[in-house]
Amino acid sequence: MDLRINFVTEHTTRKMNSTQKCDYIISKLKTDCVLVFEGGLNPEEEAALIQETMTQIDHQKFLGYKILNPTPLRMSGLFNRRNLKMTVIAPHNYEHLSIALV
Amino acid sequence: MSILSRLFARSRKTQVTIGILGAPNAGKTTLANRISNECGNGEPLGVVSPVPHETRDCKALEHCVISDHNGSLDLTIVDTPGITTSIDYREFQQHGLSRQDSIQRAKEATRGVIKAIQSLDKMDAAIVVVDAARAPFDQINWTVIGNLEARKIPIIVAANKSDLAEADPELVKETFQSDIIPISAKDGSGMNELYGSILSVSGM
Ligand SMILES: Nc1nc2c(ncn2[C@@H]2O[C@H](COP(=O)(O)OP(=O)(O)O)[C@@H](O)[C@H]2O)c(=O)[nH]1
Ligand SMILES: [Mg+2]
Numbered sequence: 001m002d003l004r005i006n007f008v009t010e011h012t013t014r015k016m017n018s019t020q021k022c023d024y025i026i027s028k029l030k031t032d033c034v035l036v037f038e039g040g041l042n043p044e045e046e047a048a049l050i051q052e053t054m055t056q057i058d059h060q061k062f063l064g065y066k067i068l069n070p071t072p073l074r075m076s077g078l079f080n081r082r083n084l085k086m087t088v089i090a091p092h093n094y095e096h097l098s099i100a101l102v
Numbered sequence: 103m104s105i106l107s108r109l110f111a112r113s114r115k116t117q118v119t120i121g122i123l124g125a126p127n128a129g130k131t132t133l134a135n136r137i138s139n140e141c142g143n144g145e146p147l148g149v150v151s152p153v154p155h156e157t158r159d160c161k162a163l164e165h166c167v168i169s170d171h172n173g174s175l176d177l178t179i180v181d182t183p184g185i186t187t188s189i190d191y192r193e194f195q196q197h198g199l200s201r202q203d204s205i206q207r208a209k210e211a212t213r214g215v216i217k218a219i220q221s222l223d224k225m226d227a228a229i230v231v232v233d234a235a236r237a238p239f240d241q242i243n244w245t246v247i248g249n250l251e252a253r254k255i256p257i258i259v260a261a262n263k264s265d266l267a268e269a270d271p272e273l274v275k276e277t278f279q280s281d282i283i284p285i286s287a288k289d290g291s292g293m294n295e296l297y298g299s300i301l302s303v304s305g306m
Binding site: 042043044046047049050051053054055057059063064065066067068069092 | 185186187188189190191205208209212213215216219222241244245247248249251252
């Protein structure tokens with residue numbers, strides 16, 4: 001399987017509403033693309049993405065995704081998490097790809 | 103009774119709905135069943151299982167009562183399905199289910215995740231159950247906490263499975279930079295602190 005990584009700039013996502021962002025992410029995930037989002041997603045967008053993903057999981061090819069905000073957790077406490085600058089989203093089906101904070 | 107605690111008692115709601123939220127297998131149902139046993143009619147809210155997504159629907163139990171010297175609180179506790187970003191039917195096959203049963207269970211699990219997210223709008227306060235033995239903790243906890251904050255719902259973070267040697271409640275505290283309550287839903291340690299915290303978030 002080829003691995004592609006797309007860096008999604010804030011310029012690209014600025015014009016999108018939450019639904020458009022979800023559709024964009026899921027369509028990319030379905031083409032086996034790993035996304036690195038500048039600016040990241042806010043919690044409500046993350047929840048919307050989960051719900052849309054759950055309706056689109058087909059139990060064959062698309063099984064959802066893995067997500068990580070690689071900001072050191074210690075600096076991202078409960079109340080200043082909005083400073084996160086990046087989110088990595090990868091298709092779940094990449095069995096040999098793990099994304100982790102170490 | 104001091105003036106302060108009288109004020110506190112007066113402003114406290116007497117009926118509160120508390121959601122129990124978190125990642126699959128964090129111990130939500132174990133905790134809900136324990137609260138039912140210790141404060142309610144003892145009816146289990148659901149089946150506890152090492153297989154993820156055993157809980158695939160929200161289940162509420164009314165009239166769990168906790169009290170302190172300020173009075174008592176009539177709790178409705180809601181056990182919810184674990185929230186996750188992926189559902190892989192092959193995981194159920196690894197637990198011995200047939201392919202067909204695994205896919206069926208996976209389909210129900212996807213619907214369960216949606217129900218858990220929808221339940222966020224129906225609770226007065228939430229207990230986010232984190233598996234303290236699984237560092238560095240699922241991203242999903244942040245998603246859940248962020249969404250509760252956005253709705254101004256008070257949050258209690260419970261660092262569960264603190265009975266396990268590999269549990270690290272201190273790391274949970276550092277990670278979430280909030281007051282966390284180490285508990286073991288399994289052996290019951292930390293429950294009094296948890297009840298105290300429920301009383302205090304309900305006295306908004
Ligand atoms: N050691 C330990 N295991 C626990 C504890 N709470 C739950 N478990 C185990 O974790 C697994 C998942 O528990 P369950 O309540 O079904 O999790 P849920 O998916 O969040 O509802 C089961 O095997 C439980 O026995 C705990 O406090 N300590
Ligand atoms: Mg459960």
